[in-house]
Ligand SMILES: Nc1ncnc2c1ncn2[C@@H]1O[C@H](COP(=O)(O)OP(=O)(O)OP(=O)(O)O)[C@@H](O)[C@H]1O
């Protein structure tokens with residue numbers, strides 16, 4: 174009888190629904206992120222084999238973010254808007270009102286609003302670059318009011334939806350002076 178290489182185990186709902194088994198280290202990492210001092214920019218990437226529990230931890234992280242009083246913006250690859258251009262941007266800014274974005278520089282605001290299907294594109298569709306800058310400005314503006322958590326599930330899929338390739342902008346994101 175031959176042996177086979179161990180395969181990643183897919184945990185099932187039958188195992189204690191709602192309870193995350195053996196994820197103390199990961200939950201501690203999330204808690205550490207949430208305990209960051211106010212004004213600090215922190216990032217956490219959850220990686221793992223298919224079915225290992227990344228989305229479950231992501232959901233738990235979002236719940237913990239709410240418990241800590243953070244405003245949480247989230248995007249998931251399976252959202253209803255998947256397939257639309259800038260689907261993850263639409264998902265992230267769902268619930269953010271136009272009034273909250275009103276202070277953005279107008280070219281960025283227009284580009285972002287077109288991406289969000291809140292404004293007509295006009296004769297010249299906005300450049301993806303302008304949309305990306307608008308997203309960064311929006312996140313920065315929202316983060317001045319209260320601590321902000323940005324949670325993206327399945328970032329590789331989001332990259333296909335053209336969000337993650339804008340993430341180098343987020344690396345320069347700092348709270349406004
Ligand atoms: N730590 C855990 N303890 C118990 N059940 C878990 C745990 N993590 C995940 N599960 C269960 O395993 C299944 C798969 O989890 P999940 O969807 O979070 O994995 P995933 O890594 O996001 O999968 P994919 O790679 O397909 O996106 C779900 O039914 C979930 O409830």
Ligand SMILES: [Mg+2]
Pocket residue numbers: 227228229327
């Ligand atoms: Mg998943």
